[in-house]
Amino acid sequence: MGLTSDKVLALAVLAALGLFVGTVWLWPRLARRGPRAVAGRVGLLLATQLALFASVGLLANQAFGFYASWADLFGQEKDQGVVVDHVPAGGPLRVAETRRVPGATSAGPQRGGRIEKVDIVGRTTRIATPAYVYLPPEYFQPEYRTRTFPAAVVLTGYPGTAQALVDKLDYPRTAARLVGEGRMEPMILVMMRPTVAPPRDTECVDIPGGPQTETFFASDLPEAVSGHYRVGGDPGSWGIIGDSTGGYCALKLAMHHPRVYAAGAGLSAYYKAPIDATTGDLFRGDEELRNRANLWWYLAHMPAPDTSLLVSSSKVGESNYKDTLKFIERVKATGLTRISSIVLESGGHNFNTWRREIPGTLQWLSGRLDGR
Template identity: 55%
Template sequence: MTLTSNSLFFTTLFVTALMFGAVVWLWPRLARQGWRQLLGRIGLILVVQVLTLSAVGLAANRSFLIYGSWTELAGREKPAPISQDAGGTSAVKLIGRQKPDVPGGVNKFLGGELEKVMIQGERSKIATQAYVYLPPEYFQKGNEKRVFPAAVVLTGFPGTAENLLHGLRYPKTALSLSKQKKTQPMVLVLMRPTVAPPRNTQCVDIKDGPQTETFFGTDLPKALTGAYRIGASPRSLGIMGDSTGGYCALKVALEHPEAYSAGVGLSADYAPEIDGESGDLFHGNAAEEKRADLLWALDHLPQGKTNFLVTTSLQGESNYRPTQKFIAKVKDPARVSSITLDHGGHNFKTWNREIPPSLEWLSARLTTE
């Protein structure tokens, strides 16, 4: 059974209920004095606690899709191997197609289509999976040569790309906004920033390690425009994400205006977090460590014609003050907008409130002309 399957979750609930009943039934027999009865009581309590915590953990993981597999949970997930079929170039390889969870999703002319792909980077030598949502207009008659804007959407760490399909419902929201004429039809590239699992590389090029910034800043745009009818200009491509994905989106948009014209950070960090999951990102390179701090970079590096959107909350978010500093440091020719909620938190509920206006903002700043 897979980690996120219904069968595992409900089996765990059923076994927990059975064990609780067994405890109630057996407890009188174990109430007598004696070391065997004592060990029996301790064992029953431990088993029930372990099963209860497992059920709670599985429920939380099903809701937030923190881990997508047993290997990922155990920290043994390995990066995808580089395919030799593409001849060392940036490329997109189709793995499969599925119906998106949107109204009319059974018909691609009404609900669009969801492709699961493997994206291979030419310069970074990184290969990683993603979902590509193609809007219904992509397939409709008369649009065979139409070029579309696109948004790369990143989840947080250690989340899975499925977060963006289910918990955050990007395709469903994008389709609804498009039907209401609040946004233009856009291609969505849904993925996680963890392209070298299990390490949290936070979109940094690591010496003798994963070249994550190169993948997102250079390889990914090239691969997407080569595989789909997406505008080749940076004005056709934006990037957005939440939490660690929000930091990556802002970082890549700031440092690669030649590839992306807009970046959206939902509850974003503004500097990489160095811990056991990231490892040593900079290996003593002080210049690269400073460049990775977005507040420092805004003060010391040239700012291109990039549009930024950042979100925070007056209460419930720890990034309120850094967000205000980020806003103050953005200078012409760059532009910055913001969303500040009265109350919010670092969670799906808050981001689901922010995603619709963020997609509207992004759509208004992307063009294929």
């Protein structure tokens, strides 16, 4: 059973309850003095605490999508997914499975849309990674058969799971609801992790001698998706959204590649790539690369990109609040790059906060893209 399985969570909760009841029941027998009684009390208390800790940890992981599997949790995920020697049959994008949209009232794609799990291999970077593609109902309706659609890349944080974008953050269901209410145009969503070379956090950087992650997102990914789906070919057809690490990536990619991404939204984003145990040495002494990855430096030293940006934060609960206000002022000073924001009164760095920001973000993005 997988780490995110409901059965695993249920077993952990039942074990915790059973040990609690057992401790209460056996405590009188173990109240005596002596090594065996003391060892019994310690063992029961320790086992109960461990079961409670496991239950809370599993519940938090299901809610926030920190780890996708046992191997991911214990740092044993070794599948780098970077270098391959072939393109899979059917081109750089292959559909692995299809599923209905959570909450859809109809199983038919013409009324409920469809989610496709795909495997993507970058033509130039050779990066291989899975993703989920949401196709709106209009994509399958006869009256739209010749129409192309705008597309948005949707990124998790680190480590994150692409599945959480579907099941926990409700991107497809939210997009379908907003279209039904007339608040946004139908849009294709490409949902994935920015961690395309797990377990390393590449921060969407072209690492010297390593994964060329920025090139993958700026070139290979749009090319692969556009070659398989009816996505608009104009520069204004693509946008990008992300939270936390994905938010930093979204802002950076929109700023670095405005002719690819006409708009980028960073939810709870930061503005400079960190260097820590999860990233390793991202820049290998390349000062130009380090500077480009620093959005503060980019705004001060590079021509203002002709793109639209959205940033979000909370007055209470988010550590990026002051930086976000400063970033807004820096972007406004460029005179060309457009900036919008969502600032909540309170909200932590978590799924609940982002779910409150996603409807407004999708509506904002829809107003800045044109897939025709």
